[in-house]
Each structure stands twice: as structure tokens, then as C-alpha cells.
Amino acid sequence: MSFVYKYRIFAKAKLLDYKLIHANIAICNKLHFVKSIIMNIEVTKIDLAKKLFNTNNESVLKQIAILLEKEEIVAYTINGKPLTRVEYIKEIKAAEKEIENGNYISHEQLLENIKTW
Numbered sequence: 001m002s003f004v005y006k007y008r009i010f011a012k013a014k015l016l017d018y019k020l021i022h023a024n025i026a027i028c029n030k031l032h033f034v035k036s037i038i039m040n041i042e043v044t045k046i047d048l049a050k051k052l053f054n055t056n057n058e059s060v061l062k063q064i065a066i067l068l069e070k071e072e073i074v075a076y077t078i079n080g081k082p083l084t085r086v087e088y089i090k091e092i093k094a095a096e097k098e099i100e101n102g103n104y105i106s107h108e109q110l111l112e113n114i115k116t117w
Helices: 003-054 058-069 085-100 107-115
Strands: 073-076 082-084
Touching: 073 085, 082 085
Parallel strands: none
Antiparallel strands: 073 082
């Protein structure tokens, strides 16, 4: 094996080592970032729990209870009204009743109606 060939192999190995080191550093940085976010959330939760435990302000406690019990928005109506899970299920059940009562048009009928628009 020539010296040049051996040097190229050595250089490629060093480059691979360099790339692996930088990849490991990037992974460690990302893990540290995620861990710090989780730790910040935990610290915030503990801090809020302490403040909540030490408060005697009833209106603050009521506001926190309302905030924690607020339902998540899962959908929107065609007019943009937000719907909670319970409201969304009610809308679906109402639509199913309309279908059962025959209050709908077929896909083919819709396509025909669109032609007249």
C-alpha cells in the first residue's frame, strides 16, 4: 500500500470521527434542551402549587378552577364557532338524526346542484 493511499484512509477515518463527534454533540445538546424544558415545567408546577397552597384568595382559586376545568377546543363550525368535545359530539348526533330522517342529498345530486351555481 502506498503512503498516499494510507494517508487517504487515515484522513477519511479522522473525518468520520469528526462527524461522529459533532453528531453526538448535537444529540447531547438536543437532549439537554428537552431536559431543561421538562425541568422548567416541573419547577413551574411546583412553584404554582406552593402559591396555590398558600393563597387564601377565593376569587383566585375559583379562576384557577375554571381555567383547569375549561374544555379543549376540538373542532370549529363552518362559521368558525369553536366546539368542545361535548358540543362536537352533539353536532354529530344531530347530523346523524337528519340523515336518518332523510334530510340530505346524495353526492350526485350535489354535483348537479353545483352546475347551477
